[in-house]
Amino acid sequence: MRPQRHVVVFLLALAGSLLWFGLTAEAKSDYDIINTGIKGGGCWYDDSHFVVIQGHQPTPGQGFVVEGLYYLDPAKPKDLRRIDLSPIEPTLQKQIRDVTCQEQTILFHVLAVDKKRSTLYRLKIGQRPIILAEKTEGFAVPQYASTQNKYVLSFSRTLREREVPHSTSSEQARQDCQFAHVQEGYRVVCLRPDRGTKQLWLVNKGFLVKYIWDETIREGTDGAYQWVPNPEPPLKRADGTVVKLGFFLRDLANQVVQEIPMKQDPYQVVDYKLDPRGLYLFGVCFKAGDHGERQLTVGGRICRFRMDGENQRWEEVVSVQQSPKDPFSLHELDVNAKGDVVMVERGHRLVASLWKYSAQSEQVDKLVQVNFPGEIGAPRVSPSGTWVSAIRNGELIFVEQKGIKP
Numbered sequence: 001m002r003p004q005r006h007v008v009v010f011l012l013a014l015a016g017s018l019l020w021f022g023l024t025a026e027a028k029s030d031y032d033i034i035n036t037g038i039k040g041g042g043c044w045y046d047d048s049h050f051v052v053i054q055g056h057q058p059t060p061g062q063g064f065v066v067e068g069l070y071y072l073d074p075a076k077p078k079d080l081r082r083i084d085l086s087p088i089e090p091t092l093q094k095q096i097r098d099v100t101c102q103e104q105t106i107l108f109h110v111l112a113v114d115k116k117r118s119t120l121y122r123l124k125i126g127q128r129p130i131i132l133a134e135k136t137e138g139f140a141v142p143q144y145a146s147t148q149n150k151y152v153l154s155f156s157r158t159l160r161e162r163e164v165p166h167s168t169s170s171e172q173a174r175q176d177c178q179f180a181h182v183q184e185g186y187r188v189v190c191l192r193p194d195r196g197t198k199q200l201w202l203v204n205k206g207f208l209v210k211y212i213w214d215e216t217i218r219e220g221t222d223g224a225y226q227w228v229p230n231p232e233p234p235l236k237r238a239d240g241t242v243v244k245l246g247f248f249l250r251d252l253a254n255q256v257v258q259e260i261p262m263k264q265d266p267y268q269v270v271d272y273k274l275d276p277r278g279l280y281l282f283g284v285c286f287k288a289g290d291h292g293e294r295q296l297t298v299g300g301r302i303c304r305f306r307m308d309g310e311n312q313r314w315e316e317v318v319s320v321q322q323s324p325k326d327p328f329s330l331h332e333l334d335v336n337a338k339g340d341v342v343m344v345e346r347g348h349r350l351v352a353s354l355w356k357y358s359a360q361s362e363q364v365d366k367l368v369q370v371n372f373p374g375e376i377g378a379p380r381v382s383p384s385g386t387w388v389s390a391i392r393n394g395e396l397i398f399v400e401q402k403g404i405k406p
Contacts, residue, residue: 031367034398036077041378041391043101044336048073049125050382050389051083051106052396053099066094069106071125074387074398085129088121100142102276107132107142120145120152122183133188134181146202148277150186151252153200153207154179159192165254166191191254195232203278203307206251208260210272211235213244247272249307257309264314270298273333274307281305282341284330285314290321300328302341302357318357318364320345330355332377340385342367344377352376354390354399367399368392 042052050073055066069083085093088110095111097118106123120140123129133140133152144153154177159167166189167173173190174182182188195217199210213234216227234242237259247260260281262269269283286299300321303314320343321328332344339359346352350372357364370376370392378391388399 030365030401032400033368034074034077034400036072036396036398038072038080038396039394041380041389041396043099043106044380044382044387044389045071045101045106045125046104047382047384047386048075050074050387050398051099051101053096054080054082055094066096068093069096069099069108074382074389074400077398083123083125085123088129098142102142102145102147105147107145107147109139109141111139122147130183131181132183132186133179135178136180137178140179144200144202149205151189152179152182152186153189153191153202153252155191155193157193159190164192166252189252195230196235201272201274201278203249203274206249206257206278208274208281208307209248209250211243211246211248249309260305261314267301267303267314267316268299269303269305269314271331271333273335275335275339276337279307280335280339281307282317282333282335283314284333284343285316287324290324298329298331300326300330300345302330302333302343304339317341318362320355320357320364332379334380336381336383336385338383338385340381342379342381342388342390344379344390354379354388356381356385356388356399358385360385368397 038052040052042050045051049071051069051071053066054068054070055064058065069085070080071083072080092110096108097111099106099108104124107120109118109120111118117135117137118139119131120133120142121129122132132145140152140154156176158176159165167176170187173188177188177190179188196211196213197209198212201208214230217230218225219228234244236242247262248256249258249260251257266287267285269285271284273282275282282302282304284299285301285303290299301319302317304317305311305314320330328345330343330345334342341357343355344352345355352370352375353366354368354376355364355366367388368376368390374393376390376392380389382388386400390397390399
């Protein structure tokens with residue numbers, strides 16, 4: 001065969017393969033993608049209400065100015081509706097921060113003018129916002145409030161000075177953590193802060209911390225900062241061994257209940273996420289030998305750990321990777337109360353993909369794939385699992401399984 005004919009045959013084969021790939025990819029698609037045109041993400045209030053913060057940036061380089069809270073019904077993605085926040089003054093509405101959703105309740109806090117204190121609100125759509133907690137110094141943030149167990153977690157340096165782990169009464173807790181108001185039926189849990197706590201998640205009647213002990217810490221005096229040796233020793237286990245990195249389940253008396261293993265034969269676990277009930281900790285996991293010789297991937301499996309203070313084992317929920325040698329890197333997990341999991345896969349190819357594991361069917365599906373230089377992130381799964389939201393190239397999208405309506 002002549003060289004020219006070789007080229008023609010190759011090009012025809014390539015075109016045919018591309019056409020076949022495109023048709024096959026379209027034929028296999030079981031999900032509809034809905035573009036909203038909205039910049040940024042939010043949280044699922046329920047399957048018919050996705051809450052977002054709307055605002056604008058006056059000029060390049062200036063900060064984002066909040067205009068208010070809005071919601072979308074994913075079945076009507078162009079019908080953006082404002083949430084009535086009266087009697088909060090419009091000027092204060094511009095100071096809304098950290099909006100989260102818990103059990104069909106919106107939580108957010110509003111910064112004071114001096115930005116040294118805040119008021120925490122809870123809100124049901126169609127009702128007026130209620131002050132959940134108000135601090136005279138420091139911040140009351142939604143991530144540290146539990147609507148299920150009705151408490152607000154906070155920390156006070158005075159407890160460190162008194163060398164006690166927690167305040168011993170509700171009234172003392174409000175004084176120690178400087179709360180001016182707490183909604184009736186809720187209580188303040190005031191604890192001694194630990195310099196090693198880097199992240200914190202509320203668990204059913206307790207909390208989970210990511211602990212890292214640093215040899216040096218930064219201290220400031222009159223606006224000047226310097227690094228000094230850490231005056232606190234690293235945490236010790238019950239057997240006396242020192243731990244400088246770990247995950248610990250603590251109760252509301254600030255006592256360590258259990259250490260959550262990050263490595264457990266045959267798994268190593270990274271990138272953690274609690275389910276909304278605080279009953280299970282999910283994580284990306286991998287086994288020794290996964291991915292062959294590749295070192296830049298973190299795992300293609302999802303494992304979970306029951307947070308009851310007694311469980312000792314991680315269990316594998318699903319393997320997204322096709323085979324142990326498939327170099328998967330899963331990130332940004334989100335979980336609903338049913339155990340559905342959404343995640344982003346990126347890091348080893350010039351693509352990023354959005355995946356979903358459905359707990360009821362025990363099936364995992366690729367929902368969206370974005371080619372470089374595009375990006376996808378911030379996945380969120382609705383309470384029923386019918387809808388998935390994500391940010392694709394800076395804009396909010398909804399993904400719905402075909403044939404299923406909320």
